[in-house]
Amino acid sequence: MHGKALPYLLLMPATLFLCIFFLYPFALVAFEAVTRDGAFTFDNFRTMAGSWKFPVTVRNTLLLAAIVVPIQLTMALLMASVVSRLETGRSAALYVFAIPLGISDLAAGLIWLAIFDQSGFLNTLLSSLGVVDRPVMFLGYQSKLTIFIAVALAEIWRATAIMMVILVAGMGLIPKEYYEAAEVFGASPWQRFVRITLPLLRPSLQTAIILRVILAFEVFAVVAALGGTNLPVLMGETYNWQFTLQDRNVAAASALLILAISIGFTLFFLRVLRVPKEARI
Amino acid sequence: MAEIAIKGVAKRFGGFTALHQVDLTIADQEFMVLLGASGCGKTTLLRIVAGLERPSQGEVWIGGRRVDHLPPRERGIAMVFQNYAVFPHLSVFENIAFGLRMKKLPQQEVERRVNRTAELMHIEQLLKRYSGQLSGGQRQRVAVARALAMEPDVILMDEPLSNLDALLRLEMRAELKGVLAASKTTTIYVTHDQVEAMSLADRIAVMHQGRIVQSASPVEVYRNPAARFVGSFIGNPPMNFIPATKAENGSWTVAGLTLSGPKSDKPRIEFAIRPEDVDAGGEGLRATVRVIEPLGPHTLVTCDVEGGLFRAILDSNASVQVGDDLRLAPKPDRIRWFDPETTNAL
Amino acid sequence: MSVATETPVAGIADAHKAGDWLLIATAVLLCVWVLLPIYLLIVNALSSPDQVTAFPKRFFPSFDLGSLSFFINFAGVARALWNSVIVATLTMILAIGFGAPAGYALSRFDFPGKGTFRFLVLMTRAFPLPLLALPLAVMFIRTGLDDTAIGLALVHTTLALPFAVLITFSLFSCIPVELEEAAWTLGCTRWQAFRKVILPLALPGIAASAVFAFTISWNEVFAAAVLTIENRTLTAFLLQSLGESPLYLKFAGGAALVVPALIFIFAVRKYLFAMWGIANR
Numbered sequence: 001m002h003g004k005a006l007p008y009l010l011l012m013p014a015t016l017f018l019c020i021f022f023l024y025p026f027a028l029v030a031f032e033a034v035t036r037d038g039a040f041t042f043d044n045f046r047t048m049a050g051s052w053k054f055p056v057t058v059r060n061t062l063l064l065a066a067i068v069v070p071i072q073l074t075m076a077l078l079m080a081s082v083v084s085r086l087e088t089g090r091s092a093a094l095y096v097f098a099i100p101l102g103i104s105d106l107a108a109g110l111i112w113l114a115i116f117d118q119s120g121f122l123n124t125l126l127s128s129l130g131v132v133d134r135p136v137m138f139l140g141y142q143s144k145l146t147i148f149i150a151v152a153l154a155e156i157w158r159a160t161a162i163m164m165v166i167l168v169a170g171m172g173l174i175p176k177e178y179y180e181a182a183e184v185f186g187a188s189p190w191q192r193f194v195r196i197t198l199p200l201l202r203p204s205l206q207t208a209i210i211l212r213v214i215l216a217f218e219v220f221a222v223v224a225a226l227g228g229t230n231l232p233v234l235m236g237e238t239y240n241w242q243f244t245l246q247d248r249n250v251a252a253a254s255a256l257l258i259l260a261i262s263i264g265f266t267l268f269f270l271r272v273l274r275v276p277k278e279a280r281i
Numbered sequence: 282m283a284e285i286a287i288k289g290v291a292k293r294f295g296g297f298t299a300l301h302q303v304d305l306t307i308a309d310q311e312f313m314v315l316l317g318a319s320g321c322g323k324t325t326l327l328r329i330v331a332g333l334e335r336p337s338q339g340e341v342w343i344g345g346r347r348v349d350h351l352p353p354r355e356r357g358i359a360m361v362f363q364n365y366a367v368f369p370h371l372s373v374f375e376n377i378a379f380g381l382r383m384k385k386l387p388q389q390e391v392e393r394r395v396n397r398t399a400e401l402m403h404i405e406q407l408l409k410r411y412s413g414q415l416s417g418g419q420r421q422r423v424a425v426a427r428a429l430a431m432e433p434d435v436i437l438m439d440e441p442l443s444n445l446d447a448l449l450r451l452e453m454r455a456e457l458k459g460v461l462a463a464s465k466t467t468t469i470y471v472t473h474d475q476v477e478a479m480s481l482a483d484r485i486a487v488m489h490q491g492r493i494v495q496s497a498s499p500v501e502v503y504r505n506p507a508a509r510f511v512g513s514f515i516g517n518p519p520m521n522f523i524p525a526t527k528a529e530n531g532s533w534t535v536a537g538l539t540l541s542g543p544k545s546d547k548p549r550i551e552f553a554i555r556p557e558d559v560d561a562g563g564e565g566l567r568a569t570v571r572v573i574e575p576l577g578p579h580t581l582v583t584c585d586v587e588g589g590l591f592r593a594i595l596d597s598n599a600s601v602q603v604g605d606d607l608r609l610a611p612k613p614d615r616i617r618w619f620d621p622e623t624t625n626a627l
Numbered sequence: 628m629s630v631a632t633e634t635p636v637a638g639i640a641d642a643h644k645a646g647d648w649l650l651i652a653t654a655v656l657l658c659v660w661v662l663l664p665i666y667l668l669i670v671n672a673l674s675s676p677d678q679v680t681a682f683p684k685r686f687f688p689s690f691d692l693g694s695l696s697f698f699i700n701f702a703g704v705a706r707a708l709w710n711s712v713i714v715a716t717l718t719m720i721l722a723i724g725f726g727a728p729a730g731y732a733l734s735r736f737d738f739p740g741k742g743t744f745r746f747l748v749l750m751t752r753a754f755p756l757p758l759l760a761l762p763l764a765v766m767f768i769r770t771g772l773d774d775t776a777i778g779l780a781l782v783h784t785t786l787a788l789p790f791a792v793l794i795t796f797s798l799f800s801c802i803p804v805e806l807e808e809a810a811w812t813l814g815c816t817r818w819q820a821f822r823k824v825i826l827p828l829a830l831p832g833i834a835a836s837a838v839f840a841f842t843i844s845w846n847e848v849f850a851a852a853v854l855t856i857e858n859r860t861l862t863a864f865l866l867q868s869l870g871e872s873p874l875y876l877k878f879a880g881g882a883a884l885v886v887p888a889l890i891f892i893f894a895v896r897k898y899l900f901a902m903w904g905i906a907n908r
Contacts, residue, residue, distance in 0.1 A: 010732035028762035102892035104846030110881030124684040221848040255758040353811040366809035383814030
């Protein structure tokens with residue numbers, strides 16, 4: 001039998017595919033970013049960084065990640081704890097919490113547009129409570145702060161599910177006996193969470209945080225739907241360089257910057273949240 | 282005729298050697314049990330015979346045909362797996378019929394064979410059910426019926442009873458023995474349970490660290506272990522071993538007792554005796570009683586002999602107390618001797 | 628506290644009850660947090676265009692199909708919807724066609740290079756994949772794949788393939804090898820054993836990962852916007868028309884994106900954990 005060759009035959013289509021559509025374009029991006037008309041140059045990066053929007057763009061992207069990710073982590077932990085503790089309605093709660101996982105970032109932006117729009121539900125609520133006497137323009141070009149809050153809320157709403165699923169799976173791997181032992185030794189629920197769940201959950205926390213941080217730098221359609229160009233972010237600027245400004249070398253440089261930030265943070269969290277092999281479950 | 286011959290079979294997984302040059306011949310219609318602790322290579326050997334694993338070297342012959350290059354389906358075997366491997370998406374009937382359908386037997390013949398083996402295994406009333414609706418014991422019966430329905434030359438069984446609870450295991454053991462004896466099929470049966478091995482086997486092959494240490498009838502294996510390992514593995518409690526030192530004119534001194542033993546030029550060898558083969562009183566081994574465990578029909582006494590542990594099974598009438606100094610007389614015809622270096626019987 | 632010391636059993640029971648209530652309240656609150664925004668979007672989608680732009684808003688739908696029928700009849704929408712379905716279906720076929728064999732090989736064989744392949748698959752997670760659409764846009768123009776459904780589907784497959792590999796891997800790993808081995812000993816070839824035993828058992832899970840691949844493509848915005856011009860998918864179409872289209876068009880479009888997503892996630896809910904390559908007990 002062709003026993004030895006079989007696994008390679010089975011892997012070949014997927015491997016070839018990833019080489020052509022993942023590794024090759026990745027190399028192309030890198031190449032385009034550091035060349036212009038075939039010559040090696042850093043001009044693309046200079047053009048990108050020289051744009052008046054660039055500092056704001058970087059600041060917005062990083063700030064958004066810095067605010068959104070910790071809140072999501074807390075909420076995901078809360079959701080995962082609730083799901084793993086529920087006895088009835090566990091799968092229903094899990095389904096509901098997971099719904100945003102299937103929702104496009106564009107749709108998420110539109111969902112929150114329905115709330116924050118001038119004729120939206122938030123204004124309706126505020127005016128019926130008598131807080132405001134006429135609808136406030138939350139998403140106008142002078143209201144950067146409210147745009148930022150709306151984008152942050154939409155991001156939190158949309159992408160907490162991804163962390164929740166990873167954490168629920170991770171919690172499922174922690175044997176119940178550890179909790180029972182801790183309880184016998186007098187640990188309160190909070191102490192059990194801090195002393196047992198969190199340390200044993202570290203590998204899942206690592207995965208969840210890395211994945212989420214990478215996605216946070218990719219934020220694009222939510223911002224497009226809620227803020228238009230009033231809240232520039234890196235991915236949106238990349239899109240602009242490619243289409244509005246028709247300069248694909250600078251767009252490639254911008255893409256490479258996003259990649260570099262993503263890889264940098266991935267390595268950072270791999271190191272900070274490292275779990276020694278001997279200390280795993 | 283389905284004699285199995287395993288010739289110089291070795292199996293290496295990377296740097297680990299699971300089997301060293303194993304030779305074993307199993308006669309037609311013989312019930313051979315491979316017995317050993319987990320990791321001794323018994324399951325690997327069985328899987329090599331089945332064709333699920335390829336030997337790194339050596340040959341496997343079934344019924345006079347060399348089969349080690351053939352896939353499982355061309356070897357004329359059937360196998361019963363430890364976790365039964367009853368197909369969950371098929372009814373019991375279709376499970377038993379699975380192999381027959383692969384052989385493209387006519388429907389009538391399929392039905393005849395399924396019904397016959399189902400009857401044999403007492404599962405006629407379960408034929409329409411699915412695996413999920415069966416108990417462990419019932420699944421076991423389906424797995425055996427599925428193998429028997431193939432009317433194979435050889436049946437291979439990999440710890441088939443180990444997932445059943447104790448009472449069910451006892452019942453199935455007796456039933457398997459009857460069914461397999463009636464089917465006159467050559468059988469290789471892998472187990473780590475010595476009682477199972479003793480009760481089922483025509484011949485037991487005791488395996489240890491990838492080698493067959495002894496292959497003989499159950500009584501022979503129990504009475505005359507070929508190596509120290511066999512004595513210490515089989516029997517509950519196992520054989521006792523005490524160092525023996527050379528005395529005058531070819532006899533040996535063992536815990537204050539002088540015995541005539543084998544000729545050896547070594548100054549020290551090992552004396553061995555089974556716990557039930559000693560009597561309290563008279564000329565015997567000097568022993569101090571440490572623990573007494575009354576077990577009903579007899580009493581298990583753990584003693585200190587020559588600074589080592591020694592277990593003796595005594596009559597339940599024997600009046601011993603912890604701390605007593607005892608004399609334990611070994612039955613002369615049951616004494617065995619081992620070479621401490623090669624660990625082989627002398 | 629004093630009550631608790633007097634009747635410790637009742638005290639503990641009360642504490643448990645309070646804990647249960649807190650748990651259920653938290654679960655309900657989190658469900659509302661996820662569901663309310665979706666509900667509000669649906670309210671908008673099921674109201675007439677006038678009601679959508681009116682202020683104050685009603686919190687209940689009027690079940691007027693005005694917005695939806697405007698959306699469906701809007702120039703380009705029907706075609707975009709159709710394109711989305713085509714691209715997502717192609718993505719689904721490609722991802723499963725390439726991914727499932729790889730998942731099977733990973734679950735059943737040990738072979739040199741297995742670690743490298745897994746690394747390649749996991750690495751795709753650490754990259755903002757939609758960015759790869761930028762260099763591919765050029766490559767596609769050269770090969771005539773630009774602005775075609777298959778071209779976009781190829782890029783979406785890069786996104787969906789790692790998930791397909793990991794889901795099918797965990798799926799096949801959950802089917803005991805013994806079932807396959809039993810089939811071999813009962814006269815099957817490797818292919819027959821796969822078709823008669825493994826495939827029937829894995830089919831629901833494979834269907835789920837197909838649905839998941841479909842969802843990924845259905846939701847993707849960035850690559851779709853970069854790679855299509857004439858043949859826009861729904862997300863690309865909505866993104867393009869964000870600036871000029873009226874609110875009720877956006878909300879109806881949002882609902883058109885969200886409702887299938889709800890169904891998708893419901894269909895794959897049992898396999899949510901498998902897609903992160905983590906076992907869940």
